[in-house]
Amino acid sequence: MTESNEAADPGLVWTGPKRFRVRTAAYVDPVVFAREMKRVFESNWVFVAHESEISEPGNYKTSHIGLQPVIISRDDDRQIHVLLNRCVHRGAAVCREQRGSANLFRCPYHGWMYGNDGKLVGMSLAGGDAGYDSDFDRPEGLVRVPRVESYRGMVFASLNPDVKPLVEYLGRAAWIIDNKLDASPVGQIQLRSKPIVARYPGNWKFQAENIVDGYHFSFVHEGFTHLQRQYQDATGDFGVHAGNDSPADVRRVRSRGRNYGTPNGHGLTARPVADLVPWLEGKHGAYYRELLDAYGEERLKMIAGRSTASIFPNLGLIHHQIRVWRPLSANLTEVTVYPYDLVGVDEEINRGWLRSQERFYGAAGYGQPDDTEVFAVNQQGLSATAVDWLILERGLHAERDEGGGDWSGQPGGEVPQRSFWLEWMRRMESQEEQS
Amino acid sequence: MSHHPQSVGTARGLTASNEFATVLVERVGDDPALLRISDLRRGRSVVLDPLELEAITRMSRDEIRALADPSYAGTFGQRARGEDFDGMVGDDEMQIEGISG
C-alpha cells in the first residue's frame, strides 16, 4: 500500500489525479450490499416493466426494486399501478406468478382480497368474536410505490417520493433509448418472447459494468470471434442486417463511436455507421429507406449503428433486448433478458433479430454464457480479499468533458464504469437516507 | 394443485384459471338454458339462468368486487358476515384446529 493511501483512507472508491480504483469490499461485503439496497436501489428510479408486458386491463407481472418485491398491474381504466407485493395483514406475498391476468388478487395465507388497483376488497371471515371489531382500523390496500413514471413505454418506479423527474434522471441515456426504439418506424417495441433468465454467483455490479465494456470482447468472446472468422454468415448474421456483407465488412463500416458516462451513473456506448450504403442497398433496404425518410441521414446512422446502455442501477439495453439485473446477495445475481420486437416492421426482420439473440445471448449461445462465467470467475478472484483494489483507469488521461457532468472516451476505455462508480459512491456516502 | 394460468375448452365447457382460482363453466344437461360455474379447487358450484347472468352484465366493477368480498362470502365459506368462526369450516370438512403449521 502506498504512503498517500495511509495518509487518508480513500474509502471504497479511490479517486485522484490519474487514480481510479475500487475496493474489493464493494463487491463482496454483505454490509456494503445491505447499504446499497437502501441507498442505490430504494432511493432511486428502478426499471420495473415495459408497458407491452401488461398491455391489457387485468394483466400484471411481479418484479423487484432491489430486494423489495412489487406487482405491476394494469386496471380497468388502463392505469398502471406499482404495488408492494406484501399482504397488509401479516405480510405474505400476494402474487406468486411472474405474470398473469386477474381483476382480483387473493392472499394465499388467510384469503384477504385486493383489486388489481391495490384496493382492499375485503378480509375473509371478517365478523364474529374471532374477527374484526366494527371500529377496526381497516387498511386501504396494498402499499403503493410512491413514484411511477415511464419513458417511451419503459416503466420505472421509485420508493423515494422525492426522486427527481425520470426524464431528468435519464439525461443522455434517453438518447440511447431513442436510438433503440426509433429502429421501429412507429417508434415502438413489444416484448413478445419469453425472457431468458439466468443466475450467476457474482455481484450485480459486474453486469452493470460489463454491458458497456468494450475491453473484454476479444478475450471473453474469443471463441465467438474465431467462429465468425471461420464461418462468416454461415453461423447466422448476428443481427447485422446490412445485406450480404460478412460481419467483418459490417465492422469496417461502423465508426469507432464513443463511450459516455453521465452524472446519474449511466454508461453509454454509441457507435454510428460511417456509411449507410450497405444498409440502404442490402437485404432489408426497403426498411432502412423507410427509416431514412422518417429520420434523415444523421439519425439513421445512429439508429442503424450500435447503441448500448447501462442505466443505473438495474437496466441494460443492448442488441434488441431489455436486460434487467436483480441483486439477490453480494455474490448472487439474476439476469433476465427480454428480447423485443420492433412494431411496424416485416416479421422476417424481427425473426432475424430474435434468432441472432438466441445465438449470442441464449442459454446455449456463443456469447452471454461466457460473460456470466467470467462474472463468477471475477467473484472467485475477489475472495482474495488480501488484495485491496481493482483498477479502472483506462482512458482516464484522455477523457473529454461533454458538459452537464457527462464525460466521454473511446470504446474500450472505462469512462462509463467510472461514472457508475462515482454515482454509486455519492449515493453510498450521502448523509440523508434518501437522495 | 396447479397455479398456472390456463384456459381449457372441453365439449361441454371451459375452464378458466389463474394463480388465485380455477373454475369450470359449462352448459347444464341438454338444454342450453342454464350454465353451471364450478370452483374446481373447492368443489362448490352454482347454476345460473340467463336472467341471472344478464344481471351480472349490468354490474359495475365495484359491485362485482362487493360480490367477491370474502368478508361476506368467505374464502372457505357459506355464511354471511357476523357468523362465528366455527361456522366457517371449509367444505373439505377439515376442522380449523386441524389445519395448523
Ligand code: FES
Ligand atoms: S397474510 Fe395475507 S391474509 Fe393473512
Ligand SMILES: [Fe+2]
Ligand atoms: Fe460480453
